[in-house]
Amino acid sequence: MTRQAALQEAARCYDSGEFIQQLSRQVAWRTASEAEDSAGVLAGFLEQEIRPALDALGFACRLVPNPVAGCGPYLLAERIEDAAGPTVLMYGHGDVIQGQDAAWQAGLSPWVLQVVGDRIYGRGTADNKGQLAVNLQALRAAIGARGGRLGFNLRFIVETAEERGSPGLNDFCRDHADALKADLFIASDGPRLNARTPTLFLGSRGIQNFELALDLRQGAHHSGNWGGLLRNPGTVLAAAIGRLVDGQGVIRTPLLRPDGIPESVRESVARLVVGGSPGDPDIDEAWGEPGLSPAERVFAWNTLEVLALECGNVKKPIGAIPPTARAVLQLRYVVGTDLAGIEARLQQYLADEGFPWVRVKATMHMAATRLDPDDPAVALAAASVARSTGRRPAILPNLGGTIPNDAFSEVLGLPTVWVPHSYPACSQHAPNEHLLGSVAREGLQIMAGLFWDLGEADAAVFAARA
Template sequence: MTSRIEALENAAAAFDAGDFETHLAGLVAIPSSSQDPARAADLGRYLQQGIGPWLDALGFHWELHPNPKPGVGPILLAERLEGEDLPIVITYGHGDTVRGMEAQWSAGRTPWELRREQHPDGARWYGRGSADNKGQHAINLFALEQVLQARGGRLGANVKLVLETGEEVGSPGLRDFVAAHAARLAADVFIASDGPRVTPTTPTLATGTRGNYHFDLVVAPRQGGVHSGHWGGLTTDPVIVLSHALACIADRNGRILVEGWRPAPLSPEIKSMLAGCPVDMGGAAATLEPGWGEPGLSPAEKLYAWNSFIVLAMLCGAPEAPANALAPRAHAHCQIRYVPQTDPETLMPALRAHLDAAGFAEVKIENPRIGMAGSASDANDPWVGWAVASMARSLGHKIQHIPATSGGMPGNVFQDHLNTTLIWIPHGHNGCQQHGPDEHLLVAAAREAVLAFAGLWWDLGTPETAEGAPPRRGR
């Protein structure tokens, strides 16, 4: 009988032989961009032709469902059921990508063809979706394939999969879909992969995600522009007012000044969890600045356990063709990245009170909305401890546990309707350029991820009496 060690060795050998690369190349070749209306047919094609035959070979029963929201890509639901008395894991991924941005890729690279290149930090696979999210859910399926082969086609557990094609446009319809199929999707634990590790070489497990909240700030004192010579110094310049309003929301170093937006002081448990946690620099695109943001917090605490305020866009007049006029309107589109403990319903009332108290009653708050809600599971849940121990046993070194990923993901949908523990195990890294040209997946990180998930799949089907058995509890 194949042992756990042999199963992981076989998975590594299959990866090294190019089997995974072949799978990933086929998936990347399907231009399934949900942000490009011309690619709408490719969303269904990705699920039916890219993923469906693979699921057939793995013993899944799968179905393609129309999205509950018109005009959004379909959703795949797959089940691999071996017995009612066995543990059930539900996993998730998204087969859609952002736009290809074909003209912006470096010479020799195209978004819809997987290309392997060697770099000083190791080999990379370039291609749209290689990191977000085709490569990540493909890693998990490839690891499952290797364990099934090692066990003669039987896992010893049940697996359910939801694969959507609308995540890059905000996952419309996913909540309605999960709610409608909640009984069928019931599971002991949610384990899926998206987003970046804390560093490329640090295996990471997150038990939640920060949410993101959007709103506009508008100052519009008049219907039209007025001559700057005749009216400058006499009437309101909206961009000056808006700039001062923004400055009262966050100080010169980005520290949030709205009291209702500041989380409670970090608990000893969170501080211990993040002690020594590294933060990926993500290449040369940005520099980690210790003095930016909340004083007294480490970079990891700011990123994974605190709220941040960002101005995504700001407009007044036409900078490319300025007129000698005071503009009639200034407009800023803003975002809050918030930890799951923050109630998003309190964000705008707190801002309104703060602006009024600071003398900015004329600043309007418009279009407030949640982009993607935050979510969190108990860091001490038995499933979390089981997953961390399994990964450490497979990889032979520390697993970095974080309370929430820095970016948004739709875990809240599964938590709200299935009441299941959330475990995210990301395989990307901050420098993967997932929403820009030259998106790539690090080959070494992907290989390590295959081993981690092969161990998880193996341990999921381990009898209760053996080491590494999964927790058992009623659903």
């Protein structure tokens, strides 16, 4: 009954081929949740693949329908050792995006796991079946090493509509708050900072999309006869965008800027180096908010991107003033950005700046979340990872990208610590998706060590919450 035994058993799961075996079975389930007829396969995957694995670990499991019609069910599992003891909630998703079968490298298929060198190919190996398999096998190792105990209660939720944007997840968490009650949330999804750096992330940036539109009149008018007399929607749109974000990528309106960078966030970001891995694009140094490091720009600040622009016909321009223009903009934002009523406030801002003709429509929204890097749960997890790997993990206050973490951090009010087992070049959502065997093996040990340490931590970390 030692920590070392838990880590050894976790490594054995990988070295013996048990991990690959379990993941092969999972990958063979074609759980693409966007497919029309996916309901049966999604429920089957939970019922026949995940439930037996959790049953064997002593969990009580049940399938619960998604509150949104047509979206895949949830598996809820719990393993209570001491009703008065601390409880951890974990999460994973069993659905994947479509296979894109024809686009994979010759000899590879999304639905047949294949190991080539250090790469474990297959749809879902990185997102999220492989990470789920790491956590399930690490749990088994930790429970075995402690003689059948974990030292804490554990609840597990496995979702099957994540790739559709997790419809229903917030409502589901609200409706089942009792069944999901916990002191700490731990999950694995998304990438590490880079392949070689064990990473913790504590939330994610949010998304707010906007459409800007000008519909000035019916039809185009000759630019010689009417130029100088008619307002050009392309000119106005370009200038309006320029009032929101300048030519250096700096957000100009206070409405879309964060209220600053908290000291604990600044500190945790200071050690991070972004980009520089094979295949990464070169970072533009003189782009974005002046005075911020690249890591601060992507993890601690907002960015406003032009996703699409439309005016006239660039491929076949004619000598006329177009009647309409459109743009889609996307704000990626951090906690500390007040977006309440943003559509009306942005509309007013543009009107005040001299562009009353631009109609603003707020579209897709996902919340920004972030646990304070100074939270005791972060210190515990970071120390645990360092002890298991001999390396200090990178701590991202939030991902640059966006995950539905608000269901756990806001709806359930939990401190959220994510321990990713993938890496940025894993081809997630693309052909040739893969997990790195070396990272999976290390992930197994990281999680076994973390479960072990949580079992010892009676303790400060949980008590500090209560």
